[in-house]
Amino acid sequence: xxxxxxxxxxxxxxxxxxxxxxxxxxxxxxxxxxxxxxxxxxxxxxxxxxxxxxxxxxxxxxxxxxxxxxxxxxxxxxxxxxxxxxxxxxxxxxxxxxxxxxxxxxxxxxxxxxxxxxxxxxxxxxxxxxxxxxxxxxx
Numbered sequence: 001x002x003x004x005x006x007x008x009x010x011x012x013x014x015x016x017x018x019x020x021x022x023x024x025x026x027x028x029x030x031x032x033x034x035x036x037x038x039x040x041x042x043x044x045x046x047x048x049x050x051x052x053x054x055x056x057x058x059x060x061x062x063x064x065x066x067x068x069x070x071x072x073x074x075x076x077x078x079x080x081x082x083x084x085x086x087x088x089x090x091x092x093x094x095x096x097x098x099x100x101x102x103x104x105x106x107x108x109x110x111x112x113x114x115x116x117x118x119x120x121x122x123x124x125x126x127x128x129x130x131x132x133x134x135x136x137x138x139x
Contacts, residue, residue, distance in 0.1 A: 040083060040108075045115055045136035059136060066090065083108070088117060090127070098124030106131060113138040 040061040104122030115136040122128040
């Protein structure tokens with residue numbers, strides 16, 4: 001039982017370390033094609049579906065936390081994230097959507113005021129499906 005508890009605590013430590021990892025980001029977003037390593041820190045985006053342009057809510061990328069809102073009044077921290085060049089890594093806080101510790105890896109690009117994600121690898125199908133089926137307009 002002690003071995004199981006030790007392995008569980010060690011796994012939890014690595015899970016939290018992966019979720020809280022923070023990397024410095026490169027140049028800020030600019031008009032036109034965003035530079036590789038464009039920063040998402042402290043930016044606000046309106047989320048839309050790619051299929052029919054429906055509005056789906058707001059995404060605020062804080063220093064290392066993704067915070068979402070359906071009405072721009074009530075905000076909920078949902079995930080930790082970091083970027084490395086044009087790669088975006090995300091780990092959800094709640095186990096309701098993804099298994100705790102599942103870190104998704106995505107390419108991201110910013111063209112003019114539009115942010116898009118393309119899945120590289122993600123064990124969480126719901127998150128991957130959502131990010132691949134939506135785009136974000138910078139506010």
